[in-house]
Amino acid sequence: MKKFTLLLLLVLLPLQMWGQKKISILGDSYSTYEGYMTPSTNLSWYAGEDGGPNKENDVISVEQTWWKQLIDKAGLKLEINNSYSGSTVCYTGYDKKDYSDRAFITRMNNLGNPDIIVILGGTNDSWANSPIGKVKYKKWKKADLYSFCPAFCYMLNYITKHYPNATIINVCNSELKEEITQAQAKICKKYGVKHILLKDVEKQWGHPSIAGMTSICNQILPLIQ
Secondary structure, three states, rough: OOHHHHHHHHHHHHHHHHHOOOOEEEEEEHHOOOOOOOOOOOOOOOOOOHHHHHOOOOOOOOOOOOOHHHHHHHOOOOEEEEEEEOOOOEEEEEHOOEEOOOHHHHHHHOOOOOOOEEEOOOOOHHOOOOOOOOOOOOOOHHHHHOOOHHHHHHHHHHHHHHHOOOOEEEEEOOOOHHHHOOOOOOOOHHHHHEEEEEOOOEOOOOOOHHHHHHHHHHHHHHHHH
């Protein structure tokens, strides 16, 4: 009987792993955790209890992040977490600096081969006062990509075309500029991308606490199941 049970496990476990959906994340500091990003050179905000600005935040374990909670609750497998602390969707960062080295639209081509893609961005575009710009669905010039709206259109156009088999979920943070919140909803509708506006997310030093992380996870979860 024991041999039969062991044989059954050896057969079923690979099948279960093969059927496991893979998730990739394109994000900013809200989705970082030191040692879990690709590429590893991406800056992290959450860094455990030994250092980093998270000393002002109670999240000290990767298990407490929204995306690890989501993976565990939905039975997913992490493909790639390409999140970068402080990054903007567009090329314009803080103090009007050129963030083309870290922008979402620079990193969107490095998400692996996922079944699900979760995008959580726009927070730094709002906080950094990046130009809003106008919605533009085609014929982008490089100059357009220094503003949020055309860059967000460019991003969703690319992701929907290059990851055609993936379920794409856009998550909009709470308490952003109204222009950015409204633009995300409008552009997601145009590209047929699932969209959710977060609410009731507890934050410490502007970033989700443990309770905030759990809230984010639970708000995204119904869009996956």
